[in-house]
Amino acid sequence: MMKSSLWQGPAAGTAGVLVMTLGEKAEQRLTGRPDSLAPARTLERLTGMPERPGSQPVLVNLAMHVGQGTVLGVLRSVMSHVGLRGAGPSAKFAVVRLTSDQILENATGVGAPPSTWPRRELVVDLLHKTVYAFVTGAVADALAARSGPGPGQRHAAMRPGRHADVGPLPEGG
Numbered sequence: 001m002m003k004s005s006l007w008q009g010p011a012a013g014t015a016g017v018l019v020m021t022l023g024e025k026a027e028q029r030l031t032g033r034p035d036s037l038a039p040a041r042t043l044e045r046l047t048g049m050p051e052r053p054g055s056q057p058v059l060v061n062l063a064m065h066v067g068q069g070t071v072l073g074v075l076r077s078v079m080s081h082v083g084l085r086g087a088g089p090s091a092k093f094a095v096v097r098l099t100s101d102q103i104l105e106n107a108t109g110v111g112a113p114p115s116t117w118p119r120r121e122l123v124v125d126l127l128h129k130t131v132y133a134f135v136t137g138a139v140a141d142a143l144a145a146r147s148g149p150g151p152g153q154r155h156a157a158m159r160p161g162r163h164a165d166v167g168p169l170p171e172g173g
Contacts, residue, residue: 005077008143013073016136017066020128027124038101038110039064045108068104072097073136080140083150090137094130101129 027033040061044051049060076093079085084092098114105111114122144150149157 002078002081004144004147005074005081008140009074009077010070011073012077012136012139012143013070014066015139016073016132016134017069019135020069020132021065023131024128027128031124033124035061037061038105039068041110042104042108043067045110046104068100069097069132069136072100073140076133076136077140077144080137080144081147081150083152083154083156085137085141085144085150085153087134087137090134091130093137094126094133097129097133098126 028035035056035058037057040057041051043049043060043064044057075096076090079089079093102111102114106113114125117125
């Protein structure tokens, strides 16, 4: 399960980043919104790279954008392998993706808490990260399903719902 997640997760995360990026580019063409420099500035500060105010560090931006989405795909793959599949877990994963951005951007001083953002900017960010989470989840779920149900799904099959009288699966079950 975990070994599979180490290759399936990056594949799922990369698919999510690709679809999110295509959606962002389409939205930017329609709205005229410029590229965000926050991913590049965050990576520059995390790695100690020199910052170049006023420049458009496209490759650094892309590296952070793709790198973060790819790495987080591992977590979504683990979720899928243990049996957390479908829309509900993908919605929860959207929160993880947003939280990851906010921790890194706020810790480096690049970003500000979303509660201080203009409403339109917040909605756009939420939309794009949700697209990422659901695409990543769909790919992770499909790849994990090839291994059959996860432990959580097997446990639920014993008696649907959460019941005190249904103990854990036997070791290795």
